[in-house]
Amino acid sequence: MKKxxxxxxxxxxxxxxxxxxxxxxxxxxxxxxRLEITYSPLVDTKSYPDHVDVAVIEGAVSTDxxxxxxxxxxxxxxxxxxxxxxxxxxxxxxxxxxxxxxxVLDRAYVENAARQPGRPHEMLPSLLEKVKPVHDYVxxxxxxxxxPPPADAIYYVLSEILEGRNPDPIQMTRFGR
Amino acid sequence: MSDQTVSIKTLKIDGRDVSARAxxxxxxxAQQNGIDIPTLCHLDGLTPVGACRxxxxxxxxxxxxxxxxxxxxxxxxxxxxxxxxxxxxRKMILELLFSERNHICAVCVSNGHCDLQDLAVxxxxxxxxxxxxxxxxxxxxxxDRFVQDDNRCVLCGRxxxxxxxxxxxxxxxxMGRGVQTRVITDLDTPWGxxxxxxxxxxxxxxxxxxxxxxxxxxxxxxxxxxxxxxxxTLMRQEDQQ
Numbered sequence: 351m352k353k354x355x356x357x358x359x360x361x362x363x364x365x366x367x368x369x370x371x372x373x374x375x376x377x378x379x380x381x382x383x384r385l386e387i388t389y390s391p392l393v394d395t396k397s398y399p400d401h402v403d404v405a406v407i408e409g410a411v412s413t414d415x416x417x418x419x420x421x422x423x424x425x426x427x428x429x430x431x432x433x434x435x436x437x438x439x440x441x442x443x444x445x446x447x448x449x450x451x452x453x454v455l456d457r458a459y460v461e462n463a464a465r466q467p468g469r470p471h472e473m474l475p476s477l478l479e480k481v482k483p484v485h486d487y488v489x490x491x492x493x494x495x496x497x498p499p500p501a502d503a504i505y506y507v508l509s510e511i512l513e514g515r516n517p518d519p520i521q522m523t524r525f526g527r
Numbered sequence: 528m529s530d531q532t533v534s535i536k537t538l539k540i541d542g543r544d545v546s547a548r549a550x551x552x553x554x555x556x557a558q559q560n561g562i563d564i565p566t567l568c569h570l571d572g573l574t575p576v577g578a579c580r581x582x583x584x585x586x587x588x589x590x591x592x593x594x595x596x597x598x599x600x601x602x603x604x605x606x607x608x609x610x611x612x613x614x615x616x617r618k619m620i621l622e623l624l625f626s627e628r629n630h631i632c633a634v635c636v637s638n639g640h641c642d643l644q645d646l647a648v649x650x651x652x653x654x655x656x657x658x659x660x661x662x663x664x665x666x667x668x669x670x671d672r673f674v675q676d677d678n679r680c681v682l683c684g685r686x687x688x689x690x691x692x693x694x695x696x697x698x699x700x701x702m703g704r705g706v707q708t709r710v711i712t713d714l715d716t717p718w719g720x721x722x723x724x725x726x727x728x729x730x731x732x733x734x735x736x737x738x739x740x741x742x743x744x745x746x747x748x749x750x751x752x753x754x755x756x757x758x759x760t761l762m763r764q765e766d767q768q
Contacts (some may be wrong), residue, residue, distance in 0.1 A: 525632040
């Protein structure tokens, strides 16, 4: 049987959702029988494959690069899962929305810089005016709130998808969990 | 009650035959019969105001949805507390509340002890389809015991009612209209400078979210204690009789 291909994406988040995914422990072996991770911070592929069955997205949308990535992912992916509060609501990254982008950059790169204070001006994606959830830019098929979502909820969601069912994880996790 | 004869009405809630005193609300009768209608602004012991609209129910013969907390029973009434339509409206209400302020559950002192969060789980709200407003909100930490964080306020008015009705201080009230409404102390002076606040903390403990909290609490530490409310209400009722 052909394995279901899966990508995991890391936008503006702390990687805690990826950690929680790894927290499914030995059940990952069972999933690996039927799933193949073809693109992820956890594997070495540099470019997004032409087709992926399931993309699991952690993190909020914070930069112009995030938007470009998302549009590309949406066009090459079957099912998109927004994993965790940052992807679903904006969560902690969105707390900067109450400030001007310039002030945020100054806080990090000028006021609190021990050496060479100054805003970054090359090689880095530029911050958007507002941090927003993934569904503000592309259609999301499954929302999994939680900070991070518990490993059991992630395992449940992936198992249901592999069975061809539509997961409804809200009884296993919640905003802020 | 001045009238000695108690009038009893019979009605149906979710297909069940129930009876009630004529002056009882649909919500009270449902609760007595183990039918759990979602509520947010309602709290037993405070005057119901029908502010949040989560307890909306359908009534046969009426195309209006009515708030169960302020609608009294009628003879022969047929009430439905669950339907696709009701669930759709209730979810919409919750999503609007989430989008109106900055509810960052993960870093909220009330995480895990929050009525808004619990309702999201109960009603199956797993994302907010409306754009977040991200308003710039005030955090008033001028009081030596308590903090008011407008980022988390849902304008249920429980603080306003408990302060006026039970404590008798009426420190809290509403200011502004619509989405601009805020709860304020005295004439919008900092809480710490309020002349009327008795520092009793009732407002903090009836607040459904992390909008009113005790100072010094960290993430997920602010569990509310509401046991006092039914007791105080009972005492007051006995005094009045």
